[in-house]
Amino acid sequence: MGPRTAPLLPLLLALLGRPDPARAKGCDLQLVTGEWPVTLSYTTSTVPRGCSSSSSLNTRHEVHVLSVKWSKDSTVPLKVSITPGATACSRSPVLVLLCSRCFATINSQCPQLLIHTDAHLTSGTTTEKGPEPSMASSEEQLLSWAQTTYGGITSYSELRDPQWVQLRLGEDASSPLNCTPQDDFNATLHLKTEVFFHEVKGCSHSDAQSTRAAHIIHLQSEPSTPITEVNLSLSCPENHVSNQLLILQSRANFTWSLSFNKCNIQVMASGYSKIMHMVLPGELLPDTEQGLVAKAFEKNCSTIASYSSIPATTSISLEILEHESVKKRTETTTPPAPPTPPAELQPHQLLLMLKPWKCTDETMEITIIRSHLKAIKDLDIKDITLRDINCQAEKNATHFMLKSPLSHCGTLLVGRGYANNELVIKLSKGTALQSVRVAFQCEIPRELFLRLFPTAAFEVPQTELEVNKEAFLQASMWWEDHPADLQLKDCWLVAPGREPVLLVQGGEAHGAGVAVLEGPSSSHGRKIWRFRFTYAVPEGGRIPFSATLKCKAGLQNNTIFEKVLEVTVKDTWRPPNSRGLGLAAVLGITFGAFLIGALLTAGLWCIYSRTPKVPR
Ligand SMILES: *[C@@H]1O[C@H](CO)[C@@H](O)[C@H](O)[C@H]1NC(C)=O
Ligand SMILES: *[C@@H]1O[C@H](CO)[C@@H](O)[C@H](O)[C@H]1NC(C)=O
Ligand SMILES: *[C@@H]1O[C@H](CO)[C@@H](O)[C@H](O)[C@H]1NC(C)=O
Ligand SMILES: *[C@@H]1O[C@H](CO)[C@@H](O)[C@H](O)[C@H]1NC(C)=O
Ligand SMILES: *[C@@H]1O[C@H](CO)[C@@H](O)[C@H](O)[C@H]1NC(C)=O
Numbered sequence: 001m002g003p004r005t006a007p008l009l010p011l012l013l014a015l016l017g018r019p020d021p022a023r024a025k026g027c028d029l030q031l032v033t034g035e036w037p038v039t040l041s042y043t044t045s046t047v048p049r050g051c052s053s054s055s056s057l058n059t060r061h062e063v064h065v066l067s068v069k070w071s072k073d074s075t076v077p078l079k080v081s082i083t084p085g086a087t088a089c090s091r092s093p094v095l096v097l098l099c100s101r102c103f104a105t106i107n108s109q110c111p112q113l114l115i116h117t118d119a120h121l122t123s124g125t126t127t128e129k130g131p132e133p134s135m136a137s138s139e140e141q142l143l144s145w146a147q148t149t150y151g152g153i154t155s156y157s158e159l160r161d162p163q164w165v166q167l168r169l170g171e172d173a174s175s176p177l178n179c180t181p182q183d184d185f186n187a188t189l190h191l192k193t194e195v196f197f198h199e200v201k202g203c204s205h206s207d208a209q210s211t212r213a214a215h216i217i218h219l220q221s222e223p224s225t226p227i228t229e230v231n232l233s234l235s236c237p238e239n240h241v242s243n244q245l246l247i248l249q250s251r252a253n254f255t256w257s258l259s260f261n262k263c264n265i266q267v268m269a270s271g272y273s274k275i276m277h278m279v280l281p282g283e284l285l286p287d288t289e290q291g292l293v294a295k296a297f298e299k300n301c302s303t304i305a306s307y308s309s310i311p312a313t314t315s316i317s318l319e320i321l322e323h324e325s326v327k328k329r330t331e332t333t334t335p336p337a338p339p340t341p342p343a344e345l346q347p348h349q350l351l352l353m354l355k356p357w358k359c360t361d362e363t364m365e366i367t368i369i370r371s372h373l374k375a376i377k378d379l380d381i382k383d384i385t386l387r388d389i390n391c392q393a394e395k396n397a398t399h400f401m402l403k404s405p406l407s408h409c410g411t412l413l414v415g416r417g418y419a420n421n422e423l424v425i426k427l428s429k430g431t432a433l434q435s436v437r438v439a440f441q442c443e444i445p446r447e448l449f450l451r452l453f454p455t456a457a458f459e460v461p462q463t464e465l466e467v468n469k470e471a472f473l474q475a476s477m478w479w480e481d482h483p484a485d486l487q488l489k490d491c492w493l494v495a496p497g498r499e500p501v502l503l504v505q506g507g508e509a510h511g512a513g514v515a516v517l518e519g520p521s522s523s524h525g526r527k528i529w530r531f532r533f534t535y536a537v538p539e540g541g542r543i544p545f546s547a548t549l550k551c552k553a554g555l556q557n558n559t560i561f562e563k564v565l566e567v568t569v570k571d572t573w574r575p576p577n578s579r580g581l582g583l584a585a586v587l588g589i590t591f592g593a594f595l596i597g598a599l600l601t602a603g604l605w606c607i608y609s610r611t612p613k614v615p616r
């Protein structure tokens with residue numbers, strides 16, 4: 001489909017009523033035909049076609065046939081290494097390697113290996129080249145040539161775009177009598193290979209606003225596959241500017257063991273990610289091509305630089321290219337330099353993976369476990385602040401901790417339940433002092449929050465409820481779409497062995513000693529209800545150890561949000577606090593309220609709670 005017709009598709013799909021987030025955004029994944037955005041290779045023992053047989057058991061040779069096909073002309077010599085199997089090198093082995101127009105280096109631990117090949121053998125080859133087979137191009141002709149020449153075939157494997165092949169010698173009496181090639185053949189018994197992946201797809205947002213690009217690896221695995229861990233080694237061009245996101249999709253019980261080489265890239269993985277022995281939990285990612293593309297757009301990418309869907313494997317190497325290096329690669333025929341040992345993870349990269357932030361509807365909390373920072377050698381963090389550098393993390397021997405209200409410390413509330421800020425980290429790495437800024441977005445959960453306070457200032461929440469003493473309950477929730485839609489249904493106080501007490505119903509106070517102090521009020525899409533109540537237990541009554549406060553809020557369409565707050569119940573007398581009206585006065589009024597009725601107290605408290613307070 002040409003670029004001119006592409007925009008018609010989303011329109012058609014929209015008319016057909018089928019939502020398609022990727023296409024609706026004007027990004028239609030196509031095979032990459034021009035310059036390659038990445039070089040991706042992975043190890044596998046499954047070959048596109050192959051077979052093994054026991055037909056060579058009673059002949060003089062074991063015979064392995066490799067037929068190599070290329071999607072693109074190869075510029076790197078193919079490395080073939082031959083290792084003896086259980087039978088050592090006792091029977092004279094034969095390798096038939098069909099690889100026209102290709103360079104190959106064959107390294108054999110069995111010196112008497114006989115090679116038939118049409119490839120150009122490079123100087124590293126350790127054995128003599130035998131006569132070139134009068135090879136025909138088709139699979140059938142190749143196999144019948146080997147069969148008639150040697151009387152049997154031990155294994156046959158077709159390989160597509162291999163970088164290296166490890167061939168293990170040995171024959172298996174339990175293999176079928178004839179070598180009849182099958183698709184997607186499991187050749188684990190004989191070989192392991194690393195193949196280039198040449199079906200990389202990509203697309204670009206038509207009205208691109210950001211320059212952020214995503215690379216996506218989608219690991220397809222059969223439920224039966226025994227593989228549970230994949231080593232991903234990632235390398236990037238020198239001096240590349242990081243505005244890229246790497247999305248790794250796999251089964252949830254998969255572990256991505258990551259090593260980075262000069263890469264400065266944000267990583268999102270489903271399953272677990274492991275960096276230098278540190279295991280981080282992953283996140284839930286969609287399992288479809290469209291879903292993953294939509295996820296990348298959601299993360300502000302405008303381009304899918306590469307999308308690779310590959311079978312389950314234990315090792316992947318991904319090299320992100322820039323146009324210069326793409327040119328270099330096609331101009332030169334020398335093999336790439338041997339991989340350098342993985343360079344270190346960058347501090348901001350680590351923080352983006354640790355995601356040490358957590359938001360509620362009114363607070364932002366940062367908790368960094370110091371031992372997690374050991375993933376970076378010689379890293380010594382001096383100081384962590386938010387965007388507003390007056391908001392500094394406290395530290396102890398094991399943690400860095402910071403808690404701030406969402407209204408402070410430079411936090412910005414962006415629509416749809418997200419709070420933005422930056423971690424500013426002063427660190428020394430080796431002897432160099434640096435300052436690293438990591439911008440982040442913290443999701444405000446769409447749930448009802450319940451908090452219990454000891455005073456009408458609603459300042460420091462607690463989880464203790466004192467009997468016969470006023471307590472202050474706050475229910476709150478972010479609901480930006482239509483705040484009026486959200487209603488508080490009811491709140492109960494439930495204690496074991498006692499009748500549940502209904503405190504609030506339909507947003508109104510219910511029962512003696514309960515008063516509405518505020519509610520609901522809403523600001524920036526956050527809705528707040530506040531109540532005062534007293535948990536009255538008559539003198540001599542049994543006092544439970546614990547209780548739960550349970551509230552429900554709901555939408556017009558009967559969606560219910562329920563929250564339970566566990567509290568411990570206390571029956572102690574505390575000396576009055578001198579702030580505000582004074583607790584003695586408050587208690588006097590409360591006890592009085594049993595006689596006079598709740599209205600008077602409610603009135604007094606309304607006046608008090610609306611009097612502006614001087615912040616501490
Ligand atoms: C391939 O066969 C081997 C045994 O020969 C087995 O252990 C392995 O699980 C198989 N692999 C796949 C992908 O089926
Ligand atoms: C998206 O990217 C653009 C340009 O890179 C940037 O200006 C914008 O702030 C980003 N938006 C978010 C939500 O990150
Ligand atoms: C991993 O999860 C899949 C289902 O997603 C399950 O079939 C498989 O048994 C699990 N493997 C292990 C090793 O737990
Ligand atoms: C991954 O790499 C590490 C070290 O490089 C190695 O010890 C481990 O065996 C590899 N795992 C797999 C599944 O290949
Ligand atoms: C540091 O503070 C955290 C959070 O309050 C706490 O869980 C941890 O036990 C503290 N560590 C030490 C060594 O005191």
Ligand SMILES: *[C@@H]1O[C@H](CO)[C@@H](O)[C@H](O)[C@H]1NC(C)=O
Nearest residue numbers: 481482485555556557558559
């Ligand atoms: C009710 O409305 C909310 C938002 O308007 C929506 O997210 C939810 O799916 C709806 N629930 C039902 C059962 O329709």
